[in-house]
Each structure stands twice: as structure tokens, then as C-alpha cells.
Amino acid sequence: MTDSWATFGTDLHVELRGSGLRSGLMDALREAVRTGRLTPGTRLPSSRSLAVDLGIARNTVADAYAELVAEGWLTALQGSGTRVARRAAPRKPQAGVVRARPPHRRPTYSLHAGTPDLASFPRAEWLKAARRALTAAPHEAFGYGDSRGRIELRTVLADYLARARGVYADPERIVICSGFVHGLMLMGKVLRQRRVREVAVESYGLDVHWNLLTEAGLRTPALPFDGLGSQTGELAALRAVGAVLMTPAHQFPMGVPLHPDRRAAAVDWARGSGGLILEDDYDGEFRYDRQPVGALQGLDPERVVYMGTASKSLAPGLRLAWMVLPEELVGEVIEAKGSVDWVSSALDQLTLAEFIASGAYDRHVRGMRLRYRRRRDQLVRVLAERAPDIRVSGIAAGLHAVLELPPGTEGSVIQAAAWQGLAVEGVSRFRHKDAPTGRDALVVGYATPADSGWAGALDALCRALP
């Protein structure tokens, strides 16, 4: 193929053949369209550009274009340039290519936990920030960057996290990553290199996280759990444990904040044993009541790895998260991060820095907090009316609630919800294999639907409940 194609027209693989230049160009273009190399709608270079590239007169190209337009191969519209005509031979459809996710009927509503209301992404404000950030960026920002992430973002985050989450932060100990899982993978690598064999986890959480630690060669025993949160007092008995992964501000998915005594016990353990606490502060921005649930990291910045994300406060599509590291870990995490390929887009990092510095982030979080609180209140009110026997918990903060179900009904309620077109998950999906079987419950992500789908989702939920 390569040998038979000339690259005349540097962006356009066409071969000049035949006697006349014009007819040669026309033949080559027709052939390119016929074989699907040039697909319908593709814009051709301007006649001037192509003429320069081919080293022929502009008129020759312009004439060839004009004839092909006349023949119906190309179209020429004012302001839109010359394009391959829509009805020109389309690419043959391909059969049998593996699809990542087989298409399946999507439910009408989803109350899966873990996603914010995507319809509320502040597009206009984000674009404003992007414009200011890109205009102000130094040239080097477009190059291969510092593997910790842009200094502009780390500086702004240090201030923000100190102010909003009580985190002891310094730009030098912040590392930007492309999501919580990325950060956890880095920590898994670092812990393994430190010869840690076990990382304690909570009795409830995400198997994706546990599996990631397992893949890094770490065992993941679960801490017992009760109404005050994870029993961190048990850490001392787990002799092979070198770190513990937790969601202290708002246990995921059970929703309780870790009791102050349990916080103290975790920090005491870390200090006494030289262990580390990995603090997953996934939705720390969203607190609706006045409990003082600052980040655990403030208690001991040298023993806690604080991990935050823009996935809940803004959108997962940004792929931006951050770690605030104990000083002694900074070098090891950078080493684990390795290549610049794990750095997030510099443009998005600069935009987020500007977005936070301008106050737009605070405004957005404040606005979303009001929306989510309203939804939470509606959820509680509607349940009180339509399903008064259901106990709701975990609602002081975050984007989801736990609805306790009668024993043995979890599976059937989820099935009933599916019949109502509603996707919702049960608490058993989040239970660690070490944990004793607990109560049946639903984990309801009330932030997930767009406003337009919220009432319908709530109604479907109530219909499915016993």
C-alpha cells in the first residue's frame, strides 16, 4: 500500500497518475473516495495549500476540485471549504470487532452512588477559567511537566485544603494524580517497596480499591465495623499491617463519620507502629449539618496520606485528584509515579487552579451543596410518607444514603427496582469478604440523576420498596 501511494499533498495520500496533472489529480481523489480513504464530510486542503504541496499551479487544483464538485464527488459550500460529498462511497461497516461494553438496555433512572449530578457541571465558568488559564500560561506549561503536577494547581490546592478541609498542606508535598485509584495504585507500589505486607481496609468499601491493593501484592484484612465506624483499636492486633485505608469523614458507603475516639486510636496506632493512614476524602466538601468532620490528616500530617478528588465536587471526566503526602513519602511517590505519562493534562490542571483561585470552585460547591441537601431532604420526606418503615442513615453528609431493608429482601428489592427501570445497588455489593453478614440495605446515590430525572427516580424507588 505504501509503495503504491505517493504522499503528494502532504496531508492527503493521493497519487498523481495519468497524463494530465489535472486529470491525474482527479483520478487520485476519486479513487481515494471510492476506497474509503477519504470519507464523506472530510474537508480537503484549500486549492492554494494543495497546489503548494504538489508543486503545481493553483488553477490546476481549483479546476480539479470544481470538476469533482460538478460530478458530485465533492461539495463546496461558502465558508465550509471543499469536502467529500455525503453520498460518496461510505466506509464498509466492520463486523466482529470486539466492543468494550456490550450494549445492554439501559435503565431509565440510576441511583448508583459515586457520581455527582453531571448536568450541573459549570460549563460556562469552567470555560472562563480555561480562557484565563491558557492566556496566562507560560510556554513551558505545554511541555513535559513536573511529575508532581503543575505548581500553580498545587499552590492553590494547598490553600484551599487548609481552609476547607483543615488539611496541613504545602505545595511541595502535594502530588496531582488522575483519580483516587491512580493515587491508591501509587501508594500500593510504595508500600510494597517498603516491604509492607498488609493494608487494613474497612468492612465496607469498593472492591476495585481492595483488588488494586491485592494486585500490588498486599493482603487486605478488614477492620470490624459498628455504629461508630471502623474499630481502629483493632489495628494494634494486626501485626503485619503497615497501613490502613479509610474514609473517616463519611464512611463509604455506610455514611457514618469516624468517632473521635476511633480517629485518635488510628493516629495513635500509626504513631506507635510507624504505620500510615490512607485517608480517602472522596466527598469531604459535602456536609449538610454542623458536625465538625475535618480531615483526619490535620491530626498528624506525617502519618496520614490525604487523598482528595474533583470527581465528586466537579466531574469524574476531568480525571483530577490530589494527594497530600507525609514529607518522607514525597520522593518515593514521585519515583513510583515515574514517567511523565502519568501526569494529567497541564491545561486542565491550570484551569482548575484558576477555577479555585477565582472563587468559582467555592461557589460551585456551595451551590451543589444546596441542591444535594434539598434532594436529601426530599428523599427523607418522601420515604417518611411512602415507606415509613424504612430507616434512613448516613445522611449528614455526602451524596448517598443507606436505606435499611427487612432481612432477606435486598435482592428482591433491587430486582423490583430494575422492573421499575431503576438501577440501584445493595449494601452487600460493598461488603468485604472478611466482614460478617450485616443488615440488608440499599445504597442510594441521590446526587446521580439530573434534575429532570430526580422525581421519577424517587418514585421508582418508592414503588420498589417493601
Place this chain on the structure above:
Amino acid sequence: MTDSWATFGTDLHVELRGSGLRSGLMDALREAVRTGRLTPGTRLPSSRSLAVDLGIARNTVADAYAELVAEGWLTALQGSGTRVARRAAPRKPQAGVVRARPPHRRPTYSLHAGTPDLASFPRAEWLKAARRALTAAPHEAFGYGDSRGRIELRTVLADYLARARGVYADPERIVICSGFVHGLMLMGKVLRQRRVREVAVESYGLDVHWNLLTEAGLRTPALPFDGLGSQTGELAALRAVGAVLMTPAHQFPMGVPLHPDRRAAAVDWARGSGGLILEDDYDGEFRYDRQPVGALQGLDPERVVYMGTASKSLAPGLRLAWMVLPEELVGEVIEAKGSVDWVSSALDQLTLAEFIASGAYDRHVRGMRLRYRRRRDQLVRVLAERAPDIRVSGIAAGLHAVLELPPGTEGSVIQAAAWQGLAVEGVSRFRHKDAPTGRDALVVGYATPADSGWAGALDALCRALP
């Protein structure tokens, strides 16, 4: 710390104490500034917002703000809100935090290969595309995405690669990654899982790439190299080799295109042995002369993994690259990619899709091609005048040239360049340990300097040459 801080003022860790609400708030704010929790320049919430959060009268907050402004703790500027005053207690400087890259004296000029002219990043056009892309994006674009990358970008890339690089592409077999290294890491994982033990590489290339394969558990024997490129005929003799990593369009860094016979031999080997060719098409867009150097992938899309990137054509800071996979590999690569955390920013992906679809990408590449060609011509002309004994090669394409040096002078020329304030690398830096010692040479990345630094870099280079 947590227990002593109340979270009154949801974004602002202040503790109300003392008798009066106003004086309590003032004390808390003073304390927050004094201890560095609120740093100079930080913008405070509006009095209305804070009052709502604290459940107190707006006037109380407004009065407290006003008094603190009067005392010099805060500043209030029209349009900029209330902020912590610049002269308020600064955060204590921290000593001893590990720095990722120790500061060192930067050379005045760099002719390192591998970076495009960052000053030419099309900021305004990119912002236009971002605006269109964000305005048109469906809500789900902001969520956790398809691990292959956004379909909009894969669709546009399929057309572009077919048209500009002769690649047989289909959106279903394209996977977006965050750089060539990311793609190579995925391929290393897939090959290892297929029980491949060795990946042949070229005698010249980047040790970062070789090391990455080694880390994946693969040995990397080097193919012999001559004026026609890598001797792919030798592949048949390497029985443990299951894949070969190559830069067929423009060998990096030697600059020769792989000879047609060698291309054919590589494809024959892959077909006969079931092996794979990993085609690193890092600067395929930049060809200045008329040799037909289309992508090798067109010869056999089922045996070649095509890998392209925006790092040379636009900017490395975008962290966007793409793989076009043989059909049978798609599932395995998606599996290896695993978590959504390895997906690039959805916003940048959508913007690039729009940038390409609108024709801006072609215009940019065309413009850069003219600039780089002009630089190449200047380099050749200046060398002919000032260092007529130096042979220049590898200049038909790409962003760098190879300058042959008298035997034994490579190290001293690089040192002499450093004295001129010029950073430049020798070819030995890119030589595989299996490869025989070759000629002394410099690898000159003529795209790297901004226009303002180009003449100076060229002059420094000439001064350093023997």
C-alpha cells in the same frame, strides 16, 4: 485538631467562641489567619453566604468583616470580595521537603530532540475548539467514561489517520492513552500475558522505552542497523521474539525512513511467526520532502499496532496519544488498561476531536511544517557556511537532525556546547547496549527553541562544533 475546630462556615474552619457572635467570629478569623490556616490573598465567602452557613444574621458577619478590614487583617476591594490581607502572618516556610527536581542552572538554549516549539501552541484556536466542544458535549461526557476514550475523538481520529497517515483505522479499534509511554506500557502488559519473552528493538532509540519493556518482564534484543534502517530480516533468527518496536517512518534518532524491503521483511516476519509490530509514529505529520512514508500499519492492520501522539504535533502537555490495534488485541488492551483512571481528560479529548474536525489541526500542522522546514533549511545552510566538514543527515522529516562528528569528539563537543549555554545530546545517549559503537554524532532537535531563541541556539551550536 479536628475536635477543637468547629466547621461553622462550611468552607471555612472557624470556631465561634467568646460571648458575642460578632466578636467570636472575629476571634476565630484572626486565629485562622495567625496560624496560617487562612493564607494571605485567600478570598472569604460573601457575608451573605457565611451568614446562611452559620445561621446568624448577615449584618453580624458584615460587621465582623468590616472591623477586621479596619484592623488590617482583611482587605475589601470593589469587585474582588473580602480577602486575607497580604501582610497578614505568612505561612512558615518549610525546610527539608524533598524536591522532585533539584534546581540547577538551566542552559540558555536547548536543542534536545523530542519537544516541539511550545511557544507555537495554538492557544486561541484551542480555546475556540474547547468552547464548541464543551457547549455541545452531552452530560454523560463529564462522567466516568469508556476506557477506550471518547467516541467523538476516536471517530475523528479514524478519518484523520486514514487520510493523513494511510492508517487503516476504525473507531472500534482505537484506544486513547495519555502518551506513547502509556500505550507501550499497556502493550508490554498484554505481550507478557501472551507469554511473549522478548521484544526486539532498534539499535537506536530511547532507554525509557526499553526500560519500560524490561520492567514488564520482557527482554529487548536490538536489531542491527545500517543506512537502510533496522535489519528486519534478522527477526526470523530471533526465536524468542514475539514483537518488534520500531519507528519506520523516521527512525528515532537516526532519521532514516525504513527501506521498503525492510518494511516488507518486517511484515512477512509478523505474518509468518504470528508476531506483532509496534509502530511508533511519533512525528509522522512532519515530512518536508516527497518520499512516500506512510504508516507501516496500512500494510497489515492485523499485525501492526499503530501508535501516534499529539505530543509532537501539538504539545506534550495535553497528554494525549492513540493506538490503532489489530482486532484481536482490542479486548486485551482494554483489560490491561483496566480502571477508568487511565482515561485522559474527557474535556481535552472532546476539544481535540473538535480541533481536528474543524480543520484547525490540519492548519496547525501545515503551519508548523513550514516553520520547521525553514528552520531545517537554516540549520543546513548555516552549517554549510560555518562547519562545512560536518555531515548532516536525517533531515527529510521530523523535528531533529543528526550531525556527524570527527571520531572521538562527541563528549567534548557536548561539553563545549554546555560552555556556550547550549544543551544538546550525543547519539551515544540513544545507543542500545547490544549495538556496536558507531560514529560520533549530535542529535539536534531544531524544533525545540522558541523563535526568539533559535538564532542564538544555532550560533552556540556552531561555536561548539570542531
